[in-house]
Amino acid sequence: MSATGEDRLARAALSRIFEPGDLRVSRLVDELGPGTVYDALRGERDLEGVLTDVAGRLVEVDPARELAQAARLGVRFVVPGDAEWPRQLDGLAGAAPLQERGGLPLGLWVRGPLRLDTLDRSVAVVGSRSATTYGAGVAAEVAAVTAREGFTVVSGAAFGIDQAAHRGAVAAGGTSVAVLACGADRVYPAAHRGMIEHLAAEGAVLSETPPGGAPTRLRFLSRNRIIAALTRGTVVVEAAVRSGALNTANWATRLNRSVMGVPGPVTSAPSQGVHQLIRTNVATLVTSGADVLEMLGGAGEHLVEEPRAAERPRDRLSTRHQQVLDAVPSERAAGTDSIARAAGIGLREVRSALDALERRGLVHRVEEGWRLAALAHT
């Protein structure tokens, strides 16, 4: 199944002219269809009185050439209606805007072999560019553990947490996807050329911005909603109070995805934003990839065994027996009378308790009365 050629051309042309997350165009396309919007704007017909300014430029765009050029760069344009279209994005059409951005993307420009319709089993791991080694370590662990369970890891391509997440997923032999604010043919930051090319070769690098586009501030904001919408849940590993990762978390909430936060020292600035998310119940606290799997998995698919300390012999005792055991001195032997007094329990009950404790190997009968066995000290 595939969108009509006409729809694809209209979307490609509009994508070249309008900024990602422009609510005006996504609403019009939603209502009228891409072809009608494209034709009307090319005819310089005023749609809702807001788009006249830009309409003139549309006639200069040759969408067929755009698509051919993209193809030469290894970039395909995936649009709603294509079999490859990741249907989970459709929730964006109805979601309330955030910072005046939002809406369903016109399409996604994709480089890499991964088919986007396999992304229904995916998790976003995002966070601060100025991550600590602690944060980077946890991000890599979360990505590795979820990737090993077949989740595709989705992130940006920035320094810090994004990079650590891809590194963790790739090292675990998993699949990783970078969603860029610039064109999918471009490399930003330049230092991440190796990583981005690896993802394009093995997974996917994708963007709402057409090839050649520069990474602007607003494109980063719009990009965050794609990361949130593509995935089942977003894990924020470290995020200072002003962080794009918090914007992604807000989008995930808006789209009814799981939002998870990894805590850190309260003295660490890059953890402040995450603590705020947890404190205000936007995010659930997670401490590991296993916790994340539990949140993402369907009914009981990944139930985390809460860490429990090893059981000690005395844990299996009744309260009364514990009370008697506590009353046996640790350094010397004591008579039954003296144990009963120390325990504040009657003699008869203490006698039967001591017998039971002896059977469990916790006390020894000695000449002077009773002694703690070695086992009772564990």
Next chain:
Amino acid sequence: MSATGEDRLARAALSRIFEPGDLRVSRLVDELGPGTVYDALRGERDLEGVLTDVAGRLVEVDPARELAQAARLGVRFVVPGDAEWPRQLDGLAGAAPLQERGGLPLGLWVRGPLRLDTLDRSVAVVGSRSATTYGAGVAAEVAAVTAREGFTVVSGAAFGIDQAAHRGAVAAGGTSVAVLACGADRVYPAAHRGMIEHLAAEGAVLSETPPGGAPTRLRFLSRNRIIAALTRGTVVVEAAVRSGALNTANWATRLNRSVMGVPGPVTSAPSQGVHQLIRTNVATLVTSGADVLEMLGGAGEHLVEEPRAAERPRDRLSTRHQQVLDAVPSERAAGTDSIARAAGIGLREVRSALDALERRGLVHRVEEGWRLAALAHT
């Protein structure tokens, strides 16, 4: 106002014989009154068939002598009915037991000038004996900030978080109270003699266990419910998976008190228990004394100002103006046409946006068009 002398003697005698948190005796006293229970047991009458064993020992106890001896040690016995009785403890009578312990205490043995009825404005700060320097630092900060606002800090007397909490409160000139598992006349651990004596001189040291009593495991468990019940809320700073502090947190939940948890690195074992409390919504995440005050304070008494990054000049711009600003190259000047193309916005709108940006000092008009001003880089 004061409990009758008879009641006090009966409670003192029963307190000498029964372990703290013994549900059988607290229920009987609740139903029949301390005098009736005491008389019945001394008369070796079987009450519910469970107390016969211990009744014989009751005749050996001389409660008047117990109280006189305690007084010589500087210890008074505060019981329900006394003006000094901390009424918030009464919630313990109806609370479900935990690990078979519970109930209203028979009374509290107290050493120190602080009147217990002033403890309605108090907070528990508890945690691991094997605290990290990070945890100890946060505990001291939380205790200092809350103590400065007139909250009495309540904790145990153990190494680690307990010690750090008292230290923080005392250093801030506040009041601090230690609830012990041993008799209030005793010092445990011995290394904390200086601290415990200081609290007894300036605040209070108290226990459900009568003077001379040893600190047993079950007494620690019973003691935790007193810490939780005395205070408006319990802050758990560091607590491994098996930690008495978690038991205190459970009691606080049971008694409808606030439970708060301070997060830490997920790689730190002493934070694991706290993360579990937060993750399962037993505790609310707090990061500072200010957060704790917000949780404890009445309606808006202490509203925390969420940390916010400093506002930058571009933050006040509309999205369209930001979009135009983003399209001005950072390294060179550009013409209005080229900026409009880069922004994907019509010429007319870009012209008026550039004028507005110039008025705000974010761009300069130069011969070749427009340049970013220094302010736009902040």
